[in-house]
Every structure is written in C-alpha cells, then in structure tokens.
Amino acid sequence: METRRTKNGRLRSAVTALTLVVAPGIVVVGGAGDAVAATKISHATATSMFRDVGITWSSSGGCSNRNNATCTSFDQLNLTSAQGAQTLKRASGCGLNITGGTETGHASGTYSHWNGYKLDFGKAICLTNYIKNNFTYIGLRGDGAAQWQSGSGNVYADEGNHWDVTYYNCGGC
Structure with a gap:
C-alpha cells in the first residue's frame, strides 16, 4: 500500500501492487487495476x-x-x-x-x-x-x-x- 498527500494536504492510501500467494510455490503479482489472468x-x-x-x-x-x-x-x-x-x-x-x-x-x-x-x-x-x-x-x-x-x-x-x-x-x- 502506498500513502501520498493530495493537493489539499490530506493523506491518501492506494494499493499500487498486489502480491497474492495462491498455493505453495505459486505467486501472482499485479498492479492496481490489473486484471489477473x-x-x-x-x-x-x-x-x-x-x-x-x-x-x-x-x-x-x-x-x-x-x-x-x-x-x-x-x-x-x-x-x-x-x-x-x-x-x-x-x-x-x-x-x-x-x-x-x-x-x-x-x-x-x-x-x-x-x-x-x-x-x-x-x-x-x-x-x-x-x-x-x-x-x-x-x-x-x-x-x-x-x-x-x-x-x-x-x-x-x-x-x-x-x-x-x-x-x-x-x-x-
């Protein structure tokens, strides 16, 4: 998760990458908004x-x-x-x-x-x-x-x- 300040100074968090362990030895990595195949x-x-x-x-x-x-x-x-x-x-x-x-x-x-x-x-x-x-x-x-x-x-x-x-x-x- 990434936290940034907006133009008005507020903090905003966003998921910028996703790492998912789906089974032993199988990992899927995707960015925010990516469709995972x-x-x-x-x-x-x-x-x-x-x-x-x-x-x-x-x-x-x-x-x-x-x-x-x-x-x-x-x-x-x-x-x-x-x-x-x-x-x-x-x-x-x-x-x-x-x-x-x-x-x-x-x-x-x-x-x-x-x-x-x-x-x-x-x-x-x-x-x-x-x-x-x-x-x-x-x-x-x-x-x-x-x-x-x-x-x-x-x-x-x-x-x-x-x-x-x-x-x-x-x-x-």
Whole structure:
C-alpha cells in the first residue's frame, strides 16, 4: 500500500501492487487495476492437490497426455478449478473421481476443458444428491444437459454418465 498527500494536504492510501500467494510455490503479482489472468498449473501440481484431499482420477487410456483424447490430463488446468474440486470434496464428503480434464476431445469455447475451466466427475449417488440438494437448478443447457449452479457461481451439468463442472472460481476456498 502506498500513502501520498493530495493537493489539499490530506493523506491518501492506494494499493499500487498486489502480491497474492495462491498455493505453495505459486505467486501472482499485479498492479492496481490489473486484471489477473488465470493461473495455470501442471499435471503434477494438480494431482498433488487432488491426492491431498482424496480425489482420484482415471482415464480410458490409462495416460495423462494432453494431446490424446483417451487420456485424462491436468496440464494447463486453472488453479481455481483444482481448488474448486478440493472445495467440492471437502464440502460434500463424497468420493470424487475425475474422468476428464484439459485433454483434447472436449467441446471448444472460452470456458472449456482445454482452457482449464472444466473437470468431469464420474457419476456417484453421493455427488448427485449433494449437487441436487445444495445447488440451484438453472435449467437445460443448449445440448439438453440439466444444470445446477453453486452459491459461488460454478455450474454443474448432468451429462448422463458424468458431471461436467465449469469452475469460474474456487468455490469459496
């Protein structure tokens, strides 16, 4: 924080730079008024974060190559998406298994898997009940998937055999 005197002699404080420690070893620095871009994390960082809270992951190909659609990769995942999954695990108490991450093969768009905003979770009764009992039903998506929105604004879409979750933020982490 910086303090300056105005022309009339009054003191004025202003934030001139922001340093934010978002996770061990991850620091974001920005000036006042700067938009802070999404912090991207590696596959190894994401798996460590998931392991810390008991989240599992799987892929039909048994791999983590971002450029292979049969893999489940977390390379270039947004930090807030990983934190959002941790928040979901802690809040729900459910077993969570991630079946889709940032790998190729998902629909495109700004808030896409490839851009680090989405994770797919395997269907489980505990998770389905938690979402439907704690979040607000917001209607059908263009492709017919029913959607629920958490209090923080993240969107959970029922895609039949899995939940497609769009993380706009960390869900209150």
